[in-house]
Amino acid sequence: MTQTIDPAKLKAAAEHLEWVLGRYPDSEEVQGLLRALSPLIGHAKAGMVKEALEERLIPCGRNFADGMYTQYGDPSVDDAYYAFAAELRGGRSPEEEQLIADTQAIIDARNAHE
Amino acid sequence: MSDGLVSKDLRARNAADISKARTFETHGVSRKAAMEFLRSPEGTIFRQRLIEADPGATASTIVDRAIQQIGSGIELPRMELSADPLVKIVPAGRQVPSFSPFFARKSVFEEVLASGKSLSNYFALPIKSEAPRYDVMVMRPLAPTEIFIHRVAPTSELHGLVNKAGGGEQVLVPNRKLYEPPTYLKSIDDSLALQAERRASLAVKGLGAGAATVLMAVDAYTTAKQYQALSAQGNEFGADALLRHYEGRTAGSLIGGIGAGAA
Numbered sequence: 001m002t003q004t005i006d007p008a009k010l011k012a013a014a015e016h017l018e019w020v021l022g023r024y025p026d027s028e029e030v031q032g033l034l035r036a037l038s039p040l041i042g043h044a045k046a047g048m049v050k051e052a053l054e055e056r057l058i059p060c061g062r063n064f065a066d067g068m069y070t071q072y073g074d075p076s077v078d079d080a081y082y083a084f085a086a087e088l089r090g091g092r093s094p095e096e097e098q099l100i101a102d103t104q105a106i107i108d109a110r111n112a113h114e
Numbered sequence: 115m116s117d118g119l120v121s122k123d124l125r126a127r128n129a130a131d132i133s134k135a136r137t138f139e140t141h142g143v144s145r146k147a148a149m150e151f152l153r154s155p156e157g158t159i160f161r162q163r164l165i166e167a168d169p170g171a172t173a174s175t176i177v178d179r180a181i182q183q184i185g186s187g188i189e190l191p192r193m194e195l196s197a198d199p200l201v202k203i204v205p206a207g208r209q210v211p212s213f214s215p216f217f218a219r220k221s222v223f224e225e226v227l228a229s230g231k232s233l234s235n236y237f238a239l240p241i242k243s244e245a246p247r248y249d250v251m252v253m254r255p256l257a258p259t260e261i262f263i264h265r266v267a268p269t270s271e272l273h274g275l276v277n278k279a280g281g282g283e284q285v286l287v288p289n290r291k292l293y294e295p296p297t298y299l300k301s302i303d304d305s306l307a308l309q310a311e312r313r314a315s316l317a318v319k320g321l322g323a324g325a326a327t328v329l330m331a332v333d334a335y336t337t338a339k340q341y342q343a344l345s346a347q348g349n350e351f352g353a354d355a356l357l358r359h360y361e362g363r364t365a366g367s368l369i370g371g372i373g374a375g376a377a
Contacts, residue, residue, distance in 0.1 A: 036134040055145055055185070062135040062240055065182035067213025073170050082178040096177065099149055103161055104173035110165060 003052045003090020010087040013080075014044035020080040024072055033069070033077070036060055044088070052090030061085070119234060119244045119304060120276055128272055135240040135271070140186050142267030148184040152177070156193040159260055160184075163288035167213070183215050183286050187264030191286055197258040200285055202296065203233060205245035210253075210296040217285045219263075220252060226282060233304050238269040238280035247303055251296035259293075262286040 018041050024030035036059060043049050055061070060081075063069065069077040086092050092100070131137050143151075151157040157180075164176050171179070184191060200217035202210050218226075218237070226236060234244045266280035287293065 032130075032134055036130065036136045056139040056141065059136045060134050061182055062138045062140070064179065065186060065215075067179075067211055067215065070168055070171075070213040073168075076170075076172070076175065078175045078179070079172055082175055085178070086174075095146075095149055099152060100173045100177050102153070103165075103176050106158070106162060107165055107173055107176075110162075110169075 003093070005049055005052055005090055006087065007047045007049075009091065010044045010049060010084075011047065013084040013087040014041045017041060017080040017084045018045075020075045020077055023075055024077070027072070029068065030072060030077060033060060033063070040088075041084075044084070049088065053088045055085070055089060058085045058088050119246065120241050124272070124275070125241065131272065132241045135242055137273055138240045138269060138271045140238075140267050140269050142185040142187050143190055145181055145185065147190060148181040149177075151184060151190045152180055156191075156262075159193065160191075160262060160286075160288055163260070163292075167289040167291055180288070183288070184264075186216070186267060186286075187284065188267040188280065189264050191262035191264040193260050193262055195258050196261045197255055198261075199252050199254045200261075200287065200293070201250050201252050201299065203237075203248040203250055203302070205243065206247045206249050206301055208249070210251050213290065215287045215290070217253070217287050218283060219261075219285055222283050223250075227302065231282075233302075235278050236266075236280070236282040237284065238266045238278040238282070240269070241271055241276060245304065247301055249301050250299045252299040253290075253293045253296040255293050257292075262288070 017037070018034070021030055021034040021037075040049075040059060064078060064081055069081070072078075086096075125132060152161060161176055161180055164180055165171070168176075196219075199220045201220045201223045202214070202217050204210055226233070233239070233248065263283060263285055266282045266284045268278060268280045270277045
C-alpha cells in the first residue's frame with residue numbers, strides 16, 4: 001500500500017526531533033546526527049517533502065539499528081527519530097500499530113510482575 | 115586505494131556523510147516481512163529481549179529497532195539456543211558500542227578469516243566501520259541463550275558509489291545484558307587489501323594460467339592505466355567511479371590492488 005505524507009504530522013515530528021537533538025549540546029554524536037539530518041528536517045518543516053520515502057532511503061537508520069543513540073533516553077533520541085521516520089514513510093500502517101499495541105502489552109505484563 | 119578499502123580521497127570528500135552513515139542503505143528483508151517474523155513465537159522472544167535490554171524504551175521504539183535489526187539481513191533470522199562465544203570486529207583501538215546487536219559466531223568468523231574473504235565486503239560494513247586493521251572483540255554468554263542468525267544483506271552507500279555484497283552469517287543479540295562485556299581477542303588485517311594487491315600485481319605483470327586469468331589481467335591492466343590517467347588529471351571522482359565499476363565486474367575480488375598493480 002502506498003502511504004501518503006501528512007504534512008502537519010511530519011512537521012510536528014521534525015520539530016520534535018530537532019528539539020530532542022538540541023537537548024544534547026555537549027554530545028558530538030548527537031550534534032553530528034543533527035547536522036546530518038538538518039537538511040531533511042528543514043524540508044519537512046517547510047512542507048517540501050511531498051512523497052513518502054522508502055525506509056532504506058531515510059538517512060542514518062544504520063546508527064539506530066546499531067544502538068548508537070540508545071543511551072540518550074531522556075528525552076529519547078530513538079523515539080523522536082523513529083517517529084520522524086514513520087511520518088517520512090507516510091505514517092504507520094494498521095499492522096504496525098497492532099504490533100506496537102502487542103508490544104506494549106508485553107511491556108505492561110513485564111512491569112506488572114516487577 | 116592502496117589499502118583496498120574506500121580511498122582516502124573519497125572518504126575526505128564525504129566525511130560528514132560517512133561518519134554518520136547518512137547514505138548507508140541496506141537491501142534486506144522488507145518491513146512487512148520483518149513484522150511477520152516479529153509476530154511469530156521467535157519474534158516475540160526477540161521483542162522480549164529488546165525490552166529487557168532497554169526497559170525504558172517505548173513500544174514503538176522496540177518495534178522499529180527490531181525491524182531495523184532484522185532488516186539488516188537478506189533473510190529472516192532463525193533462532194537457536196547457544197552458549198557459543200560471539201565476536202565483533204571494530205577498527206583498531208575502538209570500543210564495541212554498548213548496545214550494538216551485530217555479532218558473528220566465533221567459529222564461523224574464524225572460517226571466514228581463513229578463507230581470505232574481505233571482512234568489510236562479507237559483513238557489508240558501513241564505510242565508517244572499515245579499517246585496514248581491526249580488533250577482534252569476543253564476548254561469552256552468561257548462560258546458554260537465544261541467538262538469532264541470518265545472512266547479512268547487500269548494502270550501498272554514497273548513493274551507490276560504494277556497494278558491498280554481504281552474505282556473511284551474522285548473529286543478532288537483542289539483549290547484550292545476557293553476555294559478559296566484550297574483551298579484546300586479537301588484531302587482524304582486512305584480508306582484501308593483502309590478497310588483492312598480490313593478485314592484481316600478478317595479473318598486471320602478465321601472469322596467466324588460462325583464458326580467464328588473461329582476460330582478468332587485461333581488464334586489470336586497462337583499468338589501472340585509466341585510473342592512473344584520471345588521477346593524473348586530478349579527477350579523483352572519476353578514478354573512484356572507475357574502480358567501483360571494476361569491482362562490479364570482478365565481484366569485488368581485486369579492487370584493492372589496482373593502484374599498486376599499475377605501478
